[in-house]
Amino acid sequence: MNLDHKLEQDRVDMVVKQINTRIDALSQQTAETRDEMVDIRKNFWDEVTVNFEDSVEMAETYASLKQQAEILSERERTHLQAARQLKTLKKLKSSPYFGRIDFQEEGAPVDRVYLGIASLRDSSDERYLIYDWRAPIASLYYDYPPGPAKVQTPMGTISGELKLKRQFVIRDGHIRSLFDTGVTIGDELLQEVLGRQSDAAMKSIVGTIQREQNRIIRDERSRLLLVQGAAGSGKTSAALQRVAYLLYRFRGILSADQIVLFSPNPMFNSYVSTVLPELGEENMQQTTFQEYLAIRLGKSFKLENPYVQLEYALTAENEPGYEARMAGIRYKATTDFVTLIDRHLSVLGKEGMKFRDIAYRDDVFVSAAQIQAFFYALDGSISVPNRLRLTAEWLLSLLKERQKSALGEAWVDEAVELLDKETYLKAYQSIRRQNRKSREDFFDDFDRERELLGQYVVQEQFKPIRARVRKLAFVDLRAAYMKLFRDPSVAAGLAASIGKPLPVEWEDICKQTSERLGNRLMAYEDATPFLYLIERIRGFQTNTSVRHVLIDEAQDYTAFQFAYLKRLFPFSRVTALGDLNQSINAHTAADESTGFTALAALYPPEETETVVLKQSYRSTRPIVEFTSRLIPGGKDIQPFNRDGSRPSLTAAADEAALNVSIRDRLKLLQAKGNRTIAVICNTAAQSAAAHEALRGDLKLRLIEKETASFEPGIVVIPSYLAKGVEFDAVLVYDASAGSSGYGKESERRLFYTVCTRAMHELHLFAAGEKLSPFLIGEAEAFYDVQGTQYNAPPARTL
Numbered sequence: 168m169n170l171d172h173k174l175e176q177d178r179v180d181m182v183v184k185q186i187n188t189r190i191d192a193l194s195q196q197t198a199e200t201r202d203e204m205v206d207i208r209k210n211f212w213d214e215v216t217v218n219f220e221d222s223v224e225m226a227e228t229y230a231s232l233k234q235q236a237e238i239l240s241e242r243e244r245t246h247l248q249a250a251r252q253l254k255t256l257k258k259l260k261s262s263p264y265f266g267r268i269d270f271q272e273e274g275a276p277v278d279r280v281y282l283g284i285a286s287l288r289d290s291s292d293e294r295y296l297i298y299d300w301r302a303p304i305a306s307l308y309y310d311y312p313p314g315p316a317k318v319q320t321p322m323g324t325i326s327g328e329l330k331l332k333r334q335f336v337i338r339d340g341h342i343r344s345l346f347d348t349g350v351t352i353g354d355e356l357l358q359e360v361l362g363r364q365s366d367a368a369m370k371s372i373v374g375t376i377q378r379e380q381n382r383i384i385r386d387e388r389s390r391l392l393l394v395q396g397a398a399g400s401g402k403t404s405a406a407l408q409r410v411a412y413l414l415y416r417f418r419g420i421l422s423a424d425q426i427v428l429f430s431p432n433p434m435f436n437s438y439v440s441t442v443l444p445e446l447g448e449e450n451m452q453q454t455t456f457q458e459y460l461a462i463r464l465g466k467s468f469k470l471e472n473p474y475v476q477l478e479y480a481l482t483a484e485n486e487p488g489y490e491a492r493m494a495g496i497r498y499k500a501t502t503d504f505v506t507l508i509d510r511h512l513s514v515l516g517k518e519g520m521k522f523r524d525i526a527y528r529d530d531v532f533v534s535a536a537q538i539q540a541f542f543y544a545l546d547g548s549i550s551v552p553n554r555l556r557l558t559a560e561w562l563l564s565l566l567k568e569r570q571k572s573a574l575g576e577a578w579v580d581e582a583v584e585l586l587d588k589e590t591y592l593k594a595y596q597s598i599r600r601q602n603r604k605s606r607e608d609f610f611d612d613f614d615r616e617r618e619l620l621g622q623y624v625v626q627e628q629f630k631p632i633r634a635r636v637r638k639l640a641f642v643d644l645r646a647a648y649m650k651l652f653r654d655p656s657v658a659a660g661l662a663a664s665i666g667k668p669l670p671v672e673w674e675d676i677c678k679q680t681s682e683r684l685g686n687r688l689m690a691y692e693d694a695t696p697f698l699y700l701i702e703r704i705r706g707f708q709t710n711t712s713v714r715h716v717l718i719d720e721a722q723d724y725t726a727f728q729f730a731y732l733k734r735l736f737p738f739s740r741v742t743a744l745g746d747l748n749q750s751i752n753a754h755t756a757a758d759e760s761t762g763f764t765a766l767a768a769l770y771p772p773e774e775t776e777t778v779v780l781k782q783s784y785r786s787t788r789p790i791v792e793f794t795s796r797l798i799p800g801g802k803d804i805q806p807f808n809r810d811g812s813r814p815s816l817t818a819a820a821d822e823a824a825l826n827v828s829i830r831d832r833l834k835l836l837q838a839k840g841n842r843t844i845a846v847i848c849n850t851a852a853q854s855a856a857a858h859e860a861l862r863g864d865l866k867l868r869l870i871e872k873e874t875a876s877f878e879p880g881i882v883v884i885p886s887y888l889a890k891g892v893e894f895d896a897v898l899v900y901d902a903s904a905g906s907s908g909y910g911k912e913s914e915r916r917l918f919y920t921v922c923t924r925a926m927h928e929l930h931l932f933a934a935g936e937k938l939s940p941f942l943i944g945e946a947e948a949f950y951d952v953q954g955t956q957y958n959a960p961p962a963r964t965l
């Protein structure tokens with residue numbers, strides 16, 4: 168151990184000692200609070216005086232209950248906070264810090280700053296023993312090599328010199344390694360971190376955040392932060408550290424439930440859910456776009472799952488109507504369709520909105536035509552939602568009148584006579600409640616009783632009608648959307664008026680859409696446009712409490728979905744992270760027009776920040792060298808210099824031989840100690856078949872779209888569900904050009920995404936007639952062929 172190491176270890180020992188003292192004190196405090204809580208709960212009712220005799224006693228009872236509940240919840244809060252602090256301290260005890268910088272501000276002595284996952288002051292509370300990695304000063308560590316440096320603080324910019332930058336790996340209070348680094352964050356530590364076996368949960372990267380990633384994490388200025396990054400460049404990681412940063416920076420103003428992360432699927436949610444707790448923060452809200460749509464749509468339609476749509480796009484090519492459906496999916500994703508619906512809305516503001524009759528006891532009380540006439544007679548400069556509110560008020564006043572006149576109708580007497588015992592009791596209680604102040608017992612007088620019961624019966628009849636009016640159910644929202652498809656010429660007229668053409672398959676698209684909606688099936692491509700239209704008609708129920716929306720895998724969202732999200736979260740800042748090379752969705756046209764490119768147009772350029780990440784950290788250099796040959800412009804991707812074996816390709820004569828080779832490889836990989844291994848198939852159907860064929864004595868887990876947890880072991884997974892996650896070793900089940908492999912140009916990105924899931928080893932397998940075209944040409948020099956089936960380029964026929 169050299170002198171530096173010894174001095175640093177002495178300091179670690181001193182800090183750990185202080186942490187231990189803190190832990191002891193806090194443990195005692197939490198134990199005491201816990202006992203107090205138990206005590207309060209046990210004796211809750213003894214401390215409360217309960218007396219309901221009269222209103223004064225009741226008020227006192229209420230006050231005493233409230234006071235007791237407040238004492239309890241105050242203790243609970245203290246306990247929760249202390250428990251959280253204790254957890255963080257325990258983490259610090261094992262690894263108090265990961266970095267040190269010596270910074271000399273101009274004209275001042277050198278400041279020595281140690282960085283960890285949380286701040287810690289010494290016992291006199293004067294000096295920071297550890298600075299939180301999110302403190303302004305910590306930026307120096309991430310942004311500069313030793314030499315001149317500056318940092319923004321709340322007091323302004325501080326310039327000076329970074330004299331030293333040191334990194335530590337400390338485990339269980341012992342310094343395992345320590346290096347002084349010249350570059351931004353030294354290679355050594357990254358080498359060590361990235362070389363480890365992966366886990367079932369994503370890790371925090373606070374010790375090794377790179378300068379570009381730090382820009383993402385600490386951005387506070389922009390309304391839209393667009394991150395475009397290569398596969399494995401740390402987009403998701405940076406997004407999660409960003410949440411932790413924001414929670415620290417705006418403590419007391421911003422809480423975890425004001426931040427929403429949209430992730431691609433439930434399994435991904437589980438994969439990333441450990442990062443924030445690891446950093447001592449509460450998790451943000453996590454959801455998928457599909458989940459969000461389903462909630463907003465309610466039960467009136469059966470909503471298609473996006474993966475079902477994708478599976479259709481990948482496999483149904485030979486089914487009738489495929490071309491039209493795909494053209495519909497693509498068109499309904501575009502900004503042109505948003506503009507067309509906006510135009511449709513402005514026409515509906517003038518004419519053509521459909522309404523529903525309001526019936527009372529099976530008779531039409533206000534007809535659809537009457538409602539329509541009232542609505543369109545209102546001042547057209549008032550917005551549609553406000554005109555609908557006025558219409559609702561008018562209807563409610565009509566209902567009130569009608570309710571009054573209904574009291575004299577013959578059926579009311581009959582209904583009162585026929586009241587069963589239960590309803591009678593309910594009516595009695597309701598009447599009592601309504602006339603709480605009066606001490607009169609109405610039911611002593613027969614006529615009075617009859618009258619009140621009559622009122623009750625009529626009121627009950629009108630209740631659901633009023634509720635429906637308040638919910639604006641008198642507007643036929645489905646018809647408003649259907650109108651675009653019932654008669655193809657409607658949209659054609661609108662399209663002509665905005666100067667944007669419709670797809671040539673429009674008539675067929677109309678037929679398919681009308682049929683589905685008629686059967687209450689909501690195709691995934693229709694869900695967002697439908698909700699957008701109806702929410703603009705009845706008024707958007709915006710979410711005003713959410714301050715930050717983070718969208719991972721943003722390349723798979725449509726322009727339409729972004730337009731919708733922007734309206735849903737009007738006061739929110741947006742961080743969108745994506746990689747165009749990984750677009751895996753049914754809507755992407757060959758010409759790259761994804762929503763990701765359209766997103767920037769939704770925000771003013773001066774409020775938008777774009778960060779491009781080119782360095783890839785996930786995979787070894789040989790894997791990145793190979794995968795970057797699979798996509799155009801891939802040479803810009805910089806591999807992190809971590810060594811490993813080259814990707815392999817094993818060709819098999821047929822499927823049976825393929826399965827044998829894969830099983831052999833799986834056993835080998837397990838024996839080598841790989842913790843997470845994935846056999847990635849093209850589709851769900853192929854995954855299910857492969858799972859069945861490969862299983863035998865191996866423990867394999869089949870991942871399906873509903874799978875909600877990510878666990879170590881071997882998984883068989885469809886390509887599109889592997890998005891965003893990573894594995895120690897990846898086996899590509901079918902790298903042939905066959906229909907179950909990757910033969911079409913449109914499958915290039917899918918193939919790239921699949922291969923980039925591998926951290927340490929990538930093995931490709933192929934059976935069938937031909938090898939995937941993506942493996943031929945430039946990529947050939949970057950993988951090794953196993954076996955002898957085909958060593959002879961250029962034919963590459965298996």
Ligand SMILES: Nc1ncnc2c1ncn2[C@@H]1O[C@H](COP(=O)(O)OP(=O)(O)OP(=O)(O)O)[C@@H](O)[C@H]1O
Binds near residue numbers: 403891892
């Ligand atoms: N600065 C860093 N320090 C250490 N590890 C890092 C760093 N940046 C990224 N990584 C690691 O690289 C891997 C890929 O990161 P992440 O999943 O965030 O990338 P991504 O850009 O979201 O990938 P993809 O688009 O392919 O899903 C993870 O294992 C992550 O821990």
